[in-house]
Amino acid sequence: MSRSEKTTSRVTPALASTIASSVVAQQTAQPLAQQTAKPQAPASSVQGFASGASTANGSDLPGLLTRQLSVGYGDRSVLDALDVSIHPGSFTVIIGPNACGKSTLLRALARLLSPRGGQVLLDGRDIAHTPAKELARRVGMLPQTSTAPEGIAVVDLVSRGRHPYQGLLRRWSSEDEHAVRSALADTGLTEFASRAVDELSGGQRQRVWIAMALAQQTPVLLLDEPTTYLDIAHQIEVMDLCQAMNRRGRTLVAVLHDLNQAARYATDLIAVRDGRVIAQGHPDQVVTAEVVHTVFGVRARVIEDPESGRPMVIPRYIPAPLMSAVAITDADTNAS
Amino acid sequence: MRCEAASGTATDPAISPAVGPATWGAGVTGSSLSAGSRPPGAPRSGPSNITTGLCSQALWPTRVRHLRPGPYSLRVDLVTTTVTVVLVLAALAVGAWSMVTGSSTITAGEVWAALGGRADAGTTRIVVQWRLPRVVFALLAGAALAIAGAIFQSITRNPLGSPDIIGFSTGAYTGALLVSVLGWTSVWATPTGALLGGLGTGAVVYLFARRVGRSGIRLVIVGIGVSVLLGAVNTYLLTVMRLEQAIAAASWGAGSLNDVGWVQVWPVLAALVLAAGLLALFARGMALLEMGDDAAQSIGINAERTRVVLLVAAVALVAVVTAAAGPIAFVALAAPQLAMRLCGASQVQAVPAAAVGALLLVGSDLVARAALAPLQLPVGIVTMCLGGAYLVWLLLGLGRRSRT
Numbered sequence: 001m002s003r004s005e006k007t008t009s010r011v012t013p014a015l016a017s018t019i020a021s022s023v024v025a026q027q028t029a030q031p032l033a034q035q036t037a038k039p040q041a042p043a044s045s046v047q048g049f050a051s052g053a054s055t056a057n058g059s060d061l062p063g064l065l066t067r068q069l070s071v072g073y074g075d076r077s078v079l080d081a082l083d084v085s086i087h088p089g090s091f092t093v094i095i096g097p098n099a100c101g102k103s104t105l106l107r108a109l110a111r112l113l114s115p116r117g118g119q120v121l122l123d124g125r126d127i128a129h130t131p132a133k134e135l136a137r138r139v140g141m142l143p144q145t146s147t148a149p150e151g152i153a154v155v156d157l158v159s160r161g162r163h164p165y166q167g168l169l170r171r172w173s174s175e176d177e178h179a180v181r182s183a184l185a186d187t188g189l190t191e192f193a194s195r196a197v198d199e200l201s202g203g204q205r206q207r208v209w210i211a212m213a214l215a216q217q218t219p220v221l222l223l224d225e226p227t228t229y230l231d232i233a234h235q236i237e238v239m240d241l242c243q244a245m246n247r248r249g250r251t252l253v254a255v256l257h258d259l260n261q262a263a264r265y266a267t268d269l270i271a272v273r274d275g276r277v278i279a280q281g282h283p284d285q286v287v288t289a290e291v292v293h294t295v296f297g298v299r300a301r302v303i304e305d306p307e308s309g310r311p312m313v314i315p316r317y318i319p320a321p322l323m324s325a326v327a328i329t330d331a332d333t334n335a336s
Numbered sequence: 337m338r339c340e341a342a343s344g345t346a347t348d349p350a351i352s353p354a355v356g357p358a359t360w361g362a363g364v365t366g367s368s369l370s371a372g373s374r375p376p377g378a379p380r381s382g383p384s385n386i387t388t389g390l391c392s393q394a395l396w397p398t399r400v401r402h403l404r405p406g407p408y409s410l411r412v413d414l415v416t417t418t419v420t421v422v423l424v425l426a427a428l429a430v431g432a433w434s435m436v437t438g439s440s441t442i443t444a445g446e447v448w449a450a451l452g453g454r455a456d457a458g459t460t461r462i463v464v465q466w467r468l469p470r471v472v473f474a475l476l477a478g479a480a481l482a483i484a485g486a487i488f489q490s491i492t493r494n495p496l497g498s499p500d501i502i503g504f505s506t507g508a509y510t511g512a513l514l515v516s517v518l519g520w521t522s523v524w525a526t527p528t529g530a531l532l533g534g535l536g537t538g539a540v541v542y543l544f545a546r547r548v549g550r551s552g553i554r555l556v557i558v559g560i561g562v563s564v565l566l567g568a569v570n571t572y573l574l575t576v577m578r579l580e581q582a583i584a585a586a587s588w589g590a591g592s593l594n595d596v597g598w599v600q601v602w603p604v605l606a607a608l609v610l611a612a613g614l615l616a617l618f619a620r621g622m623a624l625l626e627m628g629d630d631a632a633q634s635i636g637i638n639a640e641r642t643r644v645v646l647l648v649a650a651v652a653l654v655a656v657v658t659a660a661a662g663p664i665a666f667v668a669l670a671a672p673q674l675a676m677r678l679c680g681a682s683q684v685q686a687v688p689a690a691a692v693g694a695l696l697l698v699g700s701d702l703v704a705r706a707a708l709a710p711l712q713l714p715v716g717i718v719t720m721c722l723g724g725a726y727l728v729w730l731l732l733g734l735g736r737r738s739r740t
Contacts, residue, residue: 136636
């Protein structure tokens with residue numbers, strides 16, 4: 001059990017006792033796809049992707065993809081004729097420098113921005129013409145900043161994720177209740193349900209917003225920098241929760257700043273710079289010294305993360321005055 | 337509290353021990369473990385062990401109840417409902433008291449007889465043609481102003497967002513004064529001028545605030561600025577008027593129910609019915625929009641449409657009341673916040689606000705009529721006194737909160 005000891009060192013000690021049974025559960029439990037019964041067969045999609053069958057040519061596949069997508073604000077064009085595809089069942093992470101258009105891409109996928117040109121297709125249909133509630137039953141979004149009304153109870157906020165299923169005379173069905181209970185349980189918030197959101201810590205508050213998106217029960221969930229402003233322990237909590245959601249069949253698309261987090265958790269990476277996709281694929285292929293340099297302008301070594309076996313980026317330590325004088329060879333950058 | 341596992345997860349003995357409040361730790365840690373142990377590129381069979389815990393533990397605060405009659409379902413907040421019912425009863429009681437208060441002494445029995453058409457002509461006239469429309473108008477107009485205030489405050493996400501603060505009332509006054517200065521003297525002159533002035537100011541403020549960004553605080557700041565400018569214009573217009581004109585205009589400008597009859601009641605009632613219909617459709621969206629446009633749109637709210645529809649409803653409500661009775665200050669500002677605090681709610685809500693507004697205005701009108709009887713004060717003077725006290729209390733509260 002040396003592995004679990006290593007892991008417990010970075011989680012709260014109180015949780016350690018449950019880990020052993022979790023390992024057994026990993027080996028015996030069947031995929032729990034109950035929350036995403038409708039559009040796809042999630043578990044098989046996940047495996048299909050991992051076994052390399054995911055390179056199929058876009059549009060017949062269910063899933064989310066953009067075709068020649070152009071988005072801009074005012075005079076400024078941010079994305080220009082972008083083609084990306086989000087494979088069903090994947091945990092896709094979009095990386096790139098500040099202002100490269102990664103949040104814009106995510107917001108366009110959620111139809112929070114309307115494109116100037118091109119389309120966002122969900123299961124082959126342009127989302128521009130999908131009614132708001134219908135879209136909200138299929139694509140969820142965790143925005144970067146949201147405001148919880150002062151004093152609102154956790155369960156009240158989480159229950160708002162059920163809005164796309166509610167109508168004038170159908171305000172709170174038993175399915176709504178069930179979805180909210182599950183979302184609270186999955187995020188470990190059941191005991192906080194009737195507490196006010198503003199009494200919680202930052203990490204707990206982020207879990208409340210995630211629970212709201214979970215209650216929405218969408219097959220696709222978009223997350224805009226879900227770990228920003230959180231300390232390392234809460235970042236890990238949130239990323240682990242995302243991974244668990246993904247494994248239960250949700251397609252996840254996240255914008256992340258931390259390359260190593262992206263490499264560790266993603267099944268699919270999209271590297272964006274200046275509104276263009278530089279690389280897309282499995283982290284093993286995308287996270288290379290060349291791509292890191294092209295996308296971020298940072299010289300780095302890429303080694304194998306001893307924990308996850310995924311690539312890990314270590315920026316080169318080059319004292320500033322000497323920076324221009326140092327030549328970096330391919331042999332150096334491929335040290336791993 | 338320990339919960340029972342249910343649903344599909346209960347069948348798996350490996351998972352069920354982890355159900356309940358401890359789920360978070362168990363599920364997450366398990367997931368991170370599996371990520372660590374899986375070699376890169378290996379097929380992932382990774383079933384998560386995050387469990388779907390279902391238990392009988394009460395999730396909702398005790399004040400919330402859910403009712404499911406047949407295929408329908410609704411959520412009832414017991415505190416909000418109780419407070420609203422009590423407020424409505426109080427407003428009706430004050431209205432009844434108002435019916436038996438006035439310069440001519442009429443007993444409750446006589447009022448009842450007059451309402452049933454069994455009293456003499458003089459009493460019937462006083463009760464049915466003078467007092468009743470005034471009380472009904474006070475109740476409806478108070479509710480209308482309060483609903484408008486709730487909408488403004490929700491959309492601007494600011495307790496100062498109200499037609500008073502953002503310039504609508506001052507603009508209506510400017511319109512009415514201009515009409516008077518220009519010498520237009522028809523019965524419809526003042527209401528029309530007020531309506532155009534108010535709507536024009538509202539539009540200008542909205543467009544200015546939109547140009548600099550749509551954040552609520554900008555709407556409030558631009559509104560205050562425009563309001564101050566128009567205040568100067570109003571003062572100037574009053575100085576160039578003939579004396580009796582100026583006195584009449586100033587009295588209108590304070591907001592008064594002295595001349596209200598049934599003619600003024602119907603437009604307010606119509607606007608309220610329209611607003612009630614729109615609120616039934618859009619009130620939920622209004623509450624959800626307070627989380628921010630992105631969050632609201634992600635759960636299926638059409639943000640722009642919700643905002644525009646609600647703003648039009650709010651402006652229409654204020655406009656009909658102002659056209660009939662002049663700018664009645666502070667009801668729209670204070671009622672939604674008072675209602676929110678009385679209900680212990682986290683957001684302004686239209687229905688409890690309407691109840692507070694009705695009570696505030698009908699109560700203020702009773703005070704305006706009775707305090708210095710036989711002299712009748714404009715009701716706006718009373719609401720302004722109440723409102724000033726309220727504003728001080730609000731700002732003190734804000735100050736306290738920002739210090740802690």
